[in-house]
Amino acid sequence: MKNSPDGTRVMLMTRMASFEDNEGKEAIRICNYFRSDYVCLNVLRAVVSATVSFFLVLVLYVYYDIDRLLQEIYTMDLMAMGRKLVTAYVIFAGAFGIIAYVVYSFRFDWAKKHLNDYNYALRELQNIQEVKDNG
C-alpha cells in the first residue's frame, strides 16, 4: 500500500488534510493577504492597541493624581505638558508598531513557507492523478 500510487496518494492527501486542520488554517488565512497588506493591517491594529493602552494608563494616572492636578492646573505649563504627552505617545506607539512589524513579517514568512510545502504536495498529487488517468 505504502509504495503503490494509491498508497502515496492517500498519504499525501492525509498529510494535506492534517495540515489544513491544524497549522494550515492559520497559514491559509495569513496567505489570503498580500504581505504588505497583512503586515500593515496588523501594525495598524497594534498601534490602535497601543493608543487604547496609553490613554487607559493616562486616565488612571489623572484620576490617581486628580487632587494635585486640580490644584496646580492654573500654574502648569499646559503646552509643555501637552508636548511631553504627545512625545511619549509617539515613542510608545512607534515602538509598538515596530515590534508588530517585525513579529507579523516573521509570521507571514512562516505561513508562506508552510503553504509552499503544501502547494508542492498538491502538485505531486496532481502528477499522480494524471499518471493514473493516462495509464
Next chain:
Amino acid sequence: MDNIFEARDFIEEIVSRYETLIRAAVRFFLALLALSVVNSKLGYMERLDSTAVVVAVSLLCAIMPAGMIVFFSSLFIILHCYSLSLEAAIVVLAVFLLMFLLYFRFTPKDTMAVLLTPLSYVFGVPHIMPVIYGLKGSPLSALSVGFGVIAYYTVDFVAESEDKIKGMADATTVERFRTILDGVIKNNTMVAYVIAFAATVVAVSVIRRLPIAHAWTIAIAMGLVVDIIALLLLSVRLDADISVGGLMIGALISAAVAFLFKLFTFSVDYAKTERVQFEDDEYYYYVKAVPKIRSHGGRSRSRSGSGSGSRRSDEDL
C-alpha cells in the same frame, strides 16, 4: 525506573486513544479548579459563589477553546471585585485589559500563563512556572509568566485588603482608588518575583537550546539556581517579603515536579492521533493517522506515512 517508563507508556497510549475526550476533561477540571480558587479567595458576589454556577461554566469551558477558561476566570474576578468595590473592579479590569492589549493579543497561545501561574502560587509551587515555560517556550515567555505573577498579586492584594477596603466607606472614590492602585503597583514582592521569574525563564530557555549533553536537566537545575539567587538578591535590594526557608522548600518541590514533568512531557512526543476527512472523484476518505509508537528500548515516534486508512465508496455512505 522501569515502572515509571511503563506508566509513561500507559499514559501515552491512553492519551493517544482518547485524546479528544481527555482534552475536554482537562479543560473542565482546569476551569473547575480556577473558578473554585477564585470563589474561595474572593467570593464577594453570592450569585457566582455557587457550585451550580461553577460547574455549569466549567462544562461550557470543556467544549470551548482553552482561552475561554482565562476569560471566565477574569470575568469572575472582576465581578467579585465589583461586589467589593467599584474602584477595585476598575483597577483589576485595567490590569487585565493592559495585559491583553499589550501582549496576549499577539501571543494568544501563552494566555494560559495568566491562569496557571496564579494556580501554581495557590498550590505553593510558583517556582515551577518559569522552569516549565523556559523549557517549552521561548525567552519571550518571560513576559507571559511575569504577567501571571502580576495577575496573582493583584487578586491577592484585593483579597487581603478586603477589610481595609470595606473600612474605607467614608473615604472618597479617589482615595479608595489610590489606595488600591498603590497596593497593586507598589508591591516589592511582586516586582522581585517578576524579575526573578523572567531571569529564570530566559536562563532555562537559553540553556536547554545549548548543544550539550543533558541540556534539559542542566537547564532545570540552573534555572532554579538563578531563581533562588535572584530572589535572595532582590529580597534584600527591594526589601521584599520573601521567606528564605519557603523559597528553598518551594524550589526543591519545584525541582521534583519539573523532573517529573520533563519525564512525562519532554521525553516523549504525545503526537496526537489525527482523524482527517477528505474526498476525491471516486471516494470519501475517513483516515485515522496513528503516530508510530515503539517500546522504550529505542523510543521514537513518527507521524509521517503512518496512516491507517480506510475508504468507503459513495454506496457505503
